[in-house]
Amino acid sequence: MTAKLQFDHANCESCPIRHRAVCARCDADELETLDSIKYYRSFEAGQTIIWSGDQMNFVGSIVSGIASLTQTMEDGRTQMVGLLLPSDFVGRPGRDAAAYDVQATTDLVMCCFRKKPFEDMMNVTPHIAHRLLQMTLDELDAAREWMLVLGRKTAREKIASLLSIIARRDASVSQKGLSGPFVFDLPLTREAMADYLGLTLETVSRQISALKKDGVILLEGKRHVTVPDMDRLLEEAGDDSDGGFLV
Amino acid sequence: MTAKLQFDHANCESCPIRHRAVCARCDADELETLDSIKYYRSFEAGQTIIWSGDQMNFVGSIVSGIASLTQTMEDGRTQMVGLLLPSDFVGRPGRDAAAYDVQATTDLVMCCFRKKPFEDMMNVTPHIAHRLLQMTLDELDAAREWMLVLGRKTAREKIASLLSIIARRDASVSQKGLSGPFVFDLPLTREAMADYLGLTLETVSRQISALKKDGVILLEGKRHVTVPDMDRLLEEAGDDSDGGFLV
DNA sequence: TGGCTGCTTTGACCGAGATCAAGTGGGAAC
DNA sequence: GTTCCCACTTGATCTCGGTCAAAGCAGCCA
Numbered sequence: 001m002t003a004k005l006q007f008d009h010a011n012c013e014s015c016p017i018r019h020r021a022v023c024a025r026c027d028a029d030e031l032e033t034l035d036s037i038k039y040y041r042s043f044e045a046g047q048t049i050i051w052s053g054d055q056m057n058f059v060g061s062i063v064s065g066i067a068s069l070t071q072t073m074e075d076g077r078t079q080m081v082g083l084l085l086p087s088d089f090v091g092r093p094g095r096d097a098a099a100y101d102v103q104a105t106t107d108l109v110m111c112c113f114r115k116k117p118f119e120d121m122m123n124v125t126p127h128i129a130h131r132l133l134q135m136t137l138d139e140l141d142a143a144r145e146w147m148l149v150l151g152r153k154t155a156r157e158k159i160a161s162l163l164s165i166i167a168r169r170d171a172s173v174s175q176k177g178l179s180g181p182f183v184f185d186l187p188l189t190r191e192a193m194a195d196y197l198g199l200t201l202e203t204v205s206r207q208i209s210a211l212k213k214d215g216v217i218l219l220e221g222k223r224h225v226t227v228p229d230m231d232r233l234l235e236e237a238g239d240d241s242d243g244g245f246l247v
Numbered sequence: 248m249t250a251k252l253q254f255d256h257a258n259c260e261s262c263p264i265r266h267r268a269v270c271a272r273c274d275a276d277e278l279e280t281l282d283s284i285k286y287y288r289s290f291e292a293g294q295t296i297i298w299s300g301d302q303m304n305f306v307g308s309i310v311s312g313i314a315s316l317t318q319t320m321e322d323g324r325t326q327m328v329g330l331l332l333p334s335d336f337v338g339r340p341g342r343d344a345a346a347y348d349v350q351a352t353t354d355l356v357m358c359c360f361r362k363k364p365f366e367d368m369m370n371v372t373p374h375i376a377h378r379l380l381q382m383t384l385d386e387l388d389a390a391r392e393w394m395l396v397l398g399r400k401t402a403r404e405k406i407a408s409l410l411s412i413i414a415r416r417d418a419s420v421s422q423k424g425l426s427g428p429f430v431f432d433l434p435l436t437r438e439a440m441a442d443y444l445g446l447t448l449e450t451v452s453r454q455i456s457a458l459k460k461d462g463v464i465l466l467e468g469k470r471h472v473t474v475p476d477m478d479r480l481l482e483e484a485g486d487d488s489d490g491g492f493l494v
Numbered sequence: 495t496g497g498c499t500g501c502t503t504t505g506a507c508c509g510a511g512a513t514c515a516a517g518t519g520g521g522a523a524c
Numbered sequence: 525g526t527t528c529c530c531a532c533t534t535g536a537t538c539t540c541g542g543t544c545a546a547a548g549c550a551g552c553c554a
Binding site: 495496497498499500501502503504505506507508509510511512513514515516517518519520521522523524 | 525526527528529530531532533534535536537538539540541542543544545546547548549550551552553554
Binding site: 069071073074075077078079081082092094099100123126129130132133134136137139140141143144145146147148150151152197198238 | 316318320321322324325326328329339341346347370373376377379380381383384386387388390391392393394395397398399444445485
């Protein structure tokens with residue numbers, strides 16, 4: 001059973017991701033057109049939204065919650081290749097079949113557009129195509145950043161990198177200041193973290209325990225994290241101290 | 248000293264990458280405009296084209312040769328995050344500073360555009376923006392494919408994956424058939440392969456020797472490779488047997 | 495011709511992280 | 525409450541790939 005469709009009749013003006021999503025640059029007319037081909041869908045945590053190879057008849061934006069893109073090898077080894085946050089775009093215009101599994105990591109609401117009308121609209125609306133290019137370039141940067149993590153960082157650095165990314169995102173969403181302690185909940189299970197980081201869940205658990213023991217993070221329960229000193233965490237992540245943290 | 252500017256007065260009609268580059272969709276008028284802001288530059292193997300953080304006052308396409316994007320940590324660990332082949336695009340419109348080191352892996356010729364005029368042109372030329380979006384989406388796919396390699400494959404599978412990618416590219420460039428043995432030269436040193444694969448150069452050397460001993464590949468000198476049975480190589484790479492090889 | 499340099503191979507050993515295996519803890523159903 | 529379940533933790537052991545070291549090999553310049 002699907003989660004409650006809490007955004008069912010939302011209009012674009014009050015949309016929480018309006019200013020960051022693929023429609024960010026659209027004017028009133030364009031929004032109206034989008035409105036006519038859009039619909040909301042909700043997914044529960046753990047649900048698979050699309051299987052790799054499936055026909056995709058829609059594209060869309062994450063409104064709330066977190067989705068993941070994963071690749072799986074024949075023998076079951078899996079690697080997460082994308083973590084989709086609110087305002088991120090799902091689907092590839094011009095491609096019929098999904099290239100990756102898309103899963104709801106938390107409860108999730110998507111703003112969907114039927115694919116064909118969206119593609120048609122993209123061709124006549126430079127605002128959308130241009131914004132999508134920007135977003136794709138950003139994702140490419142994030143993917144390349146992640147290649148360094150996967151290829152060259154130690155398990156401890158990988159965990160610290162993931163925590164700092166989640167902390168950064170959380171701060172940018174909740175508009176908290178960047179000084180003082182960071183407090184947030186991990187939106188991923190240990191296994192999902194392992195799939196993201198190219199580790200086993202045991203190693204993830206051990207390294208989180210180690211960071212806790214060393215005072216880099218505080219843990220309350222399994223998921224509630226406090227980072228008393230963000231610079232310390234970034235140092236553990238092996239990032240430059242300047243860090244480009246204020247992006 | 249720079250390599251010979253063999254393309255100095257080339258025009259777009261005879262350009263070898265015309266049909267695949269960022270200008271692929273441009274009409275005659277648009278090509279003429281591009282012509283007025285373009286110039287060719289050559290680099291020798293090993294030269295650094297741009298340092299991460301540098302101001303970039305041009306963007307451009309690889310005409311011939313191979314370039315690499317690399318990231319380096321403070322302690323010297325490096326990870327290659329992109330391998331740029333003929334027709335690939337260098338630079339990011341809308342960004343001033345380079346995010347990665349760009350190096351010429353082989354002797355290289357680039358078709359450069361001054362950045363500002365190119366950006367202006369992009370804003371009024373949907374053909375260019377649209378093609379760049381396509382190319383960026385392709386690169387994102389390639390990066391995600393590579394995340395699986397980095398995160399989950401064994402050293403032997405990593406080497407086999409890289410060899411199959413190079414073989415594939417070589418076949419698509421030289422229009423050779425896909426049956427029978429594949430023969431090509433490695434365009435990368437062992438160290439560059441290691442940086443690409445998240446390994447050490449010793450491990451790369453060992454695994455290449457092992458693949459040779461097991462008859463998966465034949466080696467003539469250090470660089471000249473023959474793949475007698477491509478399916479066997481793909482199997483060693485851990486890819487699905489269907490493989491999506493005919494892309 | 496000889497030696498230098500850079501790329502590559504090979505060997506011996508070590509350690510970070512994987513694997514296999516128990517055990518813990520907290521929330522939900524009964 | 526008790527039980528079950530599931531996410532997580534912790535321990536013991538193994539192994540793949542890293543590290544350190546030496547040597548091979550081809551091209552190049554003197």
